[in-house]
Amino acid sequence: MAQIICRYRKGEEARWISHLDVKRTLERAMRRAQLPLSLTEGHNPHLKLSLGPPLSVGITGDAELFAIHLDSAVAPDALKERLNAQLPPGLQALEAWVVPGYRKKETFGEVDVAEYRVTVRGGPSGEELAVRVVELLARTELIVQRGGDRPERSVDLRPLVLTLSVTGSRDDEVEMRMRLKTGSHGGARPQEIVELLGLGEGDSMVCYHRTGLYASAQETARPAAQVRRRWSHTRGSGRRPA
Amino acid sequence: MDSGLDVILPRVQKPARYTGGEWNAVHKDRGSMRARFALCYPDTYEVGMSHLGLQVLYHVLNSHPDFLAERCFAPWPDMEQELRSRGIPLFSLESRTPLRDFDAIGITLPYELTYTNVLSMLDLAGVPVRAADRAPGDPLVIGGGPGAVNPEPVAEFFDAILIGEGEDAILEIAEAAALDDRAVALERLAQIEGMYVPSLYRYAPAGPGPRGAVTPVDGAPARIPRRFVADLDAAAFPTRQIVPFVETVHSRVTLEIMRGCGRGCRFCQARAAYAPKRHRSIETILRQAEEAVEATGYDEISLLAFTSVDYRDIEGLVSALVERFGDRGVGVALPSLRVDAFSVSLANKIQEVRKSGLTFAPESGTQRLRDVIRKRVTEDDLFAAADAAFSSGWNRLKLYFMIGLPTETDEDVGAIGDLVNRLVAFARGALGSRRGRLQIGVSVSAFVPKPHTPFQWVAQDEMETIARKQRILQQALRDRAVKLSWTDPQVSALEAAISRGDRRVGRAIEAAWRMGCTFDAWSERFDFGRWERAFGEAGIEMRDYANAALPFDAPLAWDHVDCGNEKEALRQEAEQALGGEQS
Numbered sequence: 001m002a003q004i005i006c007r008y009r010k011g012e013e014a015r016w017i018s019h020l021d022v023k024r025t026l027e028r029a030m031r032r033a034q035l036p037l038s039l040t041e042g043h044n045p046h047l048k049l050s051l052g053p054p055l056s057v058g059i060t061g062d063a064e065l066f067a068i069h070l071d072s073a074v075a076p077d078a079l080k081e082r083l084n085a086q087l088p089p090g091l092q093a094l095e096a097w098v099v100p101g102y103r104k105k106e107t108f109g110e111v112d113v114a115e116y117r118v119t120v121r122g123g124p125s126g127e128e129l130a131v132r133v134v135e136l137l138a139r140t141e142l143i144v145q146r147g148g149d150r151p152e153r154s155v156d157l158r159p160l161v162l163t164l165s166v167t168g169s170r171d172d173e174v175e176m177r178m179r180l181k182t183g184s185h186g187g188a189r190p191q192e193i194v195e196l197l198g199l200g201e202g203d204s205m206v207c208y209h210r211t212g213l214y215a216s217a218q219e220t221a222r223p224a225a226q227v228r229r230r231w232s233h234t235r236g237s238g239r240r241p242a
Numbered sequence: 243m244d245s246g247l248d249v250i251l252p253r254v255q256k257p258a259r260y261t262g263g264e265w266n267a268v269h270k271d272r273g274s275m276r277a278r279f280a281l282c283y284p285d286t287y288e289v290g291m292s293h294l295g296l297q298v299l300y301h302v303l304n305s306h307p308d309f310l311a312e313r314c315f316a317p318w319p320d321m322e323q324e325l326r327s328r329g330i331p332l333f334s335l336e337s338r339t340p341l342r343d344f345d346a347i348g349i350t351l352p353y354e355l356t357y358t359n360v361l362s363m364l365d366l367a368g369v370p371v372r373a374a375d376r377a378p379g380d381p382l383v384i385g386g387g388p389g390a391v392n393p394e395p396v397a398e399f400f401d402a403i404l405i406g407e408g409e410d411a412i413l414e415i416a417e418a419a420a421l422d423d424r425a426v427a428l429e430r431l432a433q434i435e436g437m438y439v440p441s442l443y444r445y446a447p448a449g450p451g452p453r454g455a456v457t458p459v460d461g462a463p464a465r466i467p468r469r470f471v472a473d474l475d476a477a478a479f480p481t482r483q484i485v486p487f488v489e490t491v492h493s494r495v496t497l498e499i500m501r502g503c504g505r506g507c508r509f510c511q512a513r514a515a516y517a518p519k520r521h522r523s524i525e526t527i528l529r530q531a532e533e534a535v536e537a538t539g540y541d542e543i544s545l546l547a548f549t550s551v552d553y554r555d556i557e558g559l560v561s562a563l564v565e566r567f568g569d570r571g572v573g574v575a576l577p578s579l580r581v582d583a584f585s586v587s588l589a590n591k592i593q594e595v596r597k598s599g600l601t602f603a604p605e606s607g608t609q610r611l612r613d614v615i616r617k618r619v620t621e622d623d624l625f626a627a628a629d630a631a632f633s634s635g636w637n638r639l640k641l642y643f644m645i646g647l648p649t650e651t652d653e654d655v656g657a658i659g660d661l662v663n664r665l666v667a668f669a670r671g672a673l674g675s676r677r678g679r680l681q682i683g684v685s686v687s688a689f690v691p692k693p694h695t696p697f698q699w700v701a702q703d704e705m706e707t708i709a710r711k712q713r714i715l716q717q718a719l720r721d722r723a724v725k726l727s728w729t730d731p732q733v734s735a736l737e738a739a740i741s742r743g744d745r746r747v748g749r750a751i752e753a754a755w756r757m758g759c760t761f762d763a764w765s766e767r768f769d770f771g772r773w774e775r776a777f778g779e780a781g782i783e784m785r786d787y788a789n790a791a792l793p794f795d796a797p798l799a800w801d802h803v804d805c806g807n808e809k810e811a812l813r814q815e816a817e818q819a820l821g822g823e824q825s
Contacts, residue, residue, distance in 0.1 A: 016257040024493075028265070028485055046541070058252050086539070088265045088487075090535030121670040197663040205248060 001038070002073045006080065006096040009062040010055055014090025019054035022091070025068060026051075029086040035079060038069040047164040052213060055184050062094060063208030065108055065117075071089040073098075111160065115212035116190045119175050123204040124145075125211065126169030129176070132165055132197050144192055157196070160188035247338075250324040258488045260321060265485040266537060268304040268311070269336055276308040277420040280334050280344040280381075282357035285352070285763070287315040291484065291763060292491035294498060294546060298351055298718070299412050301480035305553040309416045311345075312336040316359040317366065317645040319760065319767070324404035325366055332366035338536075341367035346419040349400075351389030354740035355733070355763035357396055358755040360385075364399070372750065373401045373441060378424045382431070384415060390438075391468070391515045392800040394456065395743035395751060397440035402431040405438055405803055406469035406515075409477050421626035432462060436469025444597070445745045445799065447568040451786035452744045465804040474501055474520040481533035485540070492540035494575065495534040498529035499527055499559065501550040507605075508616045508819055509647065511549055514694035514805040519552075524559050531563060535572055541623030544575045551576070551588070559806040560591045576603070587645065590631040590634050600631050603642035605659030614649050614819050621661065628665060632672040639678040645711045646689040646734075648820055655711045658686070659718025665722050686715060688734035691743050693800040694807060696815040702789040705731040732770040736762070736787035739777070747787060750780035 010022065012129035017025070027047050030037055039045040052065030074082075083093045119212040120129070134141070142157040160181040168175040190208050199206060261606040272278060281300055283290030290296060294312070303311035312334035315323060323331065331340040341347055344402055349360055361371045369383065369823060370376050386397060386404035393403040396464070406409050411434060418430035432439040442462040447454040458464055471477045483495065489760055502519035503512055522530075543563060557574075563574045574592055603618045604624055612619060628639060642743065643658050670677045688708045691700045701710070708731040719726050740747055754762075754776035761767040777784045792798065794813050801809065 013261070013263045014487070016251055016259070016261045021258065021487045021489070024489070025265075025485075025487055027541075032265075032536065033543065034536075039571045057257065086265075089263050134695035 002184075003099040004053045004074070004076055004079055004096050005067045005099055005192070006076075006083070007062075008064045008066065008094045009060075009094055011060055011062075011090045012093065014088070014169055014226060015035075015058055016028070018057050019051065019092050020066075022055075023049065023051055023090065025091060027081055029088075029151060030068065032086040033082040035068075035074060035078075035082065035197075035241065036071040038071050042125045053111055053114065055210055056191070056208075057067065059190075059208040059210060063210050065213065067099065077123070081199045102172045103175045109184070110215040111178060111213045112130070112181060112183040112185065112187075113212075113214040113216045114187075115214070117139070117167075117175065117177055117209045117211050118190055118194060119173055119207045119209075121173045121205040123172075123174065123199050123205075125204075126166055126174045129169075129174050129197065129199075130166040133166055136193075136196060137164060142196055144196070155186075157188045157192060157205055160186060163195065164193065177211075178212075247254060250321070250328065250330070254321045256287075256488060259297060259315065260317065260335070261659060262313075262338075262557070264487055267313075267336055268300070269308045270288050270304065272310060272337065272339070275310040275696065277307065277310075277346065277416045278344045279303055279311040279340045279416065280309050280314050280339075280347045281350070282314045282316075282341075282347060282349045282363055284316050284349060284356040284363060285761070286318060287486070288488060288490045290315045291352075291486050292723060293350065293352060293495075294496050295408070295479045298478065299323045299348065299408055300414050300484075301482070302409060302478045303416060305478070306413065306416070308420070309413075311337065311348075314341060314363070314580055316356075316363055316482040316761070318640070322362060322366065331368050332363060339421060339800055342369060342381060344381050344383055346415070348386065349383050351388055351393075351396065351403075351598075352386040352387050354389065354737050354743075355768075357389075357740065357751050358397060358555075358759045360399060361752060361755040362760045371755075372398050374398070376401070376424075380424070380778075381421055382424070382427060384419075384431070387725075388511075388515050391541065391805055392446070392741065392743065392804055393438055394745050395441065395740050395747045395802065396450070397443075397445075398748050399427060400440060403438045403440065403575050404434075404436055404469060405466050406436045407676055409471050411436055411469050417760045420513050436467060436740055438466045442661055443802065447744065447746065448476055448797065450783065451790050451792060452742050452747075453792065453796045454744065454799055455581070455797040456799060456802045457480045458698035458802075463800050468515075468806060470518070471520075474498075477528055481530050482537045483534060485538050492544060493540070494544050495531065495538055495540045496544050496546050497527055497530055497534065498522065498546045499550060500553050504552060504556075504643070505549060505618070506616055508696040509605075509689060509692070511692035514807055517806055523703070524555060524562060527559060528566065530561055531567070535567065535570075540690075541571055542573045542575055544577055546577070557591070560588060560651045564591050589748065591790075595698050600636055601637070601642065601698075601715045602627060604661070605642065605644050606654060608649060608654050609645070609652060609657070612646055615644075615647055616819070624661075624665070625668060628669060629672055629759055632669055637673065637676055638683070640685065641665075641685045643684065644689050645686055645715070646708050647659075648689075648697060648700045650703075650711075652711070652714060655714045656718060659715055662719055662724060666723055669723075680727050682721075682724050683723055684715075684719060684726045686712065686726065686728040688729055688731060690734055690738045691764040692810070694803070694805045696807055696812045696819060698742070698798070698812065699792040699816060700820075701737065702788045704785075704789055705735055708734065730765065730768070733763075733765075734768070735784060735788045736773055739784045740787075742792075742799075743786050746782050747777075747781055750777045750782060750784075753777075753779040755813045807812060 038048050048069035050067050055061045078095040080096045143154050146151045146155050147153055164180040167177045194206055283296055298313045303309045314334050333340050355670050364371045369380055382401050384402045385400040386408050390403050390405050414434045418427050420426040430438050442455050443458050445456045502516045504519045600656050604619055606612050712728050748751050754773050757770050757772045
């Protein structure tokens, strides 16, 4: 038994596929790669695969995570190479590492901060946007309505916005970075922040890219690629199951 | 990605329908190709990608060094509106090339209620919807598929329609499409066996409904023989099947084990459209299974046949597949199990890996009516099969029935309810402690008379009659374990009218499309009122096509299509079945 965690990229060509479709695509790619995959028992055997925080349809990212159980050990780099040979354009394994010990299911429950790079084309200038950012951060609450078809509810996004800044501009394109709370205990979506900034109207184009996933329980947030160290440290230390 | 699409995609449902890039999709250099095909399916991506025929042709064309095939599916109305409002022409998935820039547009004709989508796809591509209006620079528009056995309702929209199977013909078609001159290419197409070039024929209506003959002008053959491959084992088959990102109707390896059906049910068009019955050998199927599982990564293999248990050694095949793939977590599914040949051991073999649904089609409630339609199944067969299924661990069954069959009485309809209720009681006894989990799905469709069957002359029940018979069943089937579903009588009426349609029905299809009808097979899109107005605009009555009994001796609009079953033989069978009720 071995468990490997992999960081992968969901790129331009794959950005319109849903989280569930990404999961199925990874499953099929791993079957094609003929890895020694562990299967669940029962009439409907399936892979022991868990994915990190979902990425909304239309967004690219290169901080994406999955964990897979194998029946026998495979070198992480070999898994990465074999998988990449079977992944369609737009999905690419970037690095992989072994999780020591054995856990029934990896849930990535500790990942609670996501960082995005947002580029806006055909919108306000960098200076104008910087002013809006300052105004937004100065507010004590940022109430948005959520719910879609269901009864709407109000959510205050202000405590969920950790950082937000304009990081560059060129021609009619402005780049922003934002670090937002994410996950099951409440999170903000980058699209919500963009809307609060009064962007995305008309034909201005907004592109979102997730650049990092972090576990804030650590003293200083670390990129997801480094989260493994903490996971390896906490092994066997009574970490709660999912 | 070009920026027009970037703006559109966030606004439409399921954008991945339009972006391609799937595993095993083929990308070739367009410049070095002699003929480029856009293979189109007139329904959503999810439906079309589950159609094996499209993948077969895609594979054959792309395996050839000189030919290229890309795919295109009907855009859902939200996408259609975005494309129209921004003036973006319909494009292929692989290279996002406008359909107009292909040498040929090949369109599958899967089902009558997709025909308005044929028109919307052509129009979105910027190609005139009527063949007569096309100019030398326009791509050839070629049809084919199950619907081609009566090509008349769509005859005026196509430059050519292949009657029958396309694996071999597609390369001959590609040679024609490689010719520069449109007129010369059409001449070449007309010489291909099984190819119908509608512009070379004239229809002379002789009364209401599809009465009248389609006859050749300029020396085209009087009858077009249906094309079929002689040796299924040697026929091309795609094992590198495209693996869609999005969940499609069938997300699994599909292996065709048999084509055609030896049963001869009198209502069934497939016996004409897919004849003769041919088997693939176990060795070939196992090899294809191995290649396909390796190339796709799917965890299920579905065995495709009209009646998979009629395959000559279905038990041997299933055993071999389960033995080979079971420990890899790859399941085997038989989507079309028949009640009379079903066996306990077969059920158990499938169960070994994964439970798939069991479906039985008794079609009617009385033996008398089953004899009329020549469905050779008895009640004993059904109960024996159900017994085998329940004792092997199944709790769910699905039953298919038809109402409105020729000679049917209300007693026959009531007998369906009676049969199901007795089966439910029997199942509760057989299931014992599992009785609470019993589910019997009862799916009731309305009989649709189809060309090239012994019942092609028979009238469909009036919509009110079908609705009344549905109410009889609703009253009879009140058990909580029974889930009753039926088809909308208006949908069945339209299906019958197009199914037995002539070129005048084609005008009604065009009128309906101009009124905004598309995706008519989708209940949320179906608008019967528009269709009634469209038939009126075309100057015809829907009921003359759906609800009229046709005289045996009149020429019919599809007589020029030769499916290998002589009209006289069909007539004798009809007279035998109907016992002189129809003249």
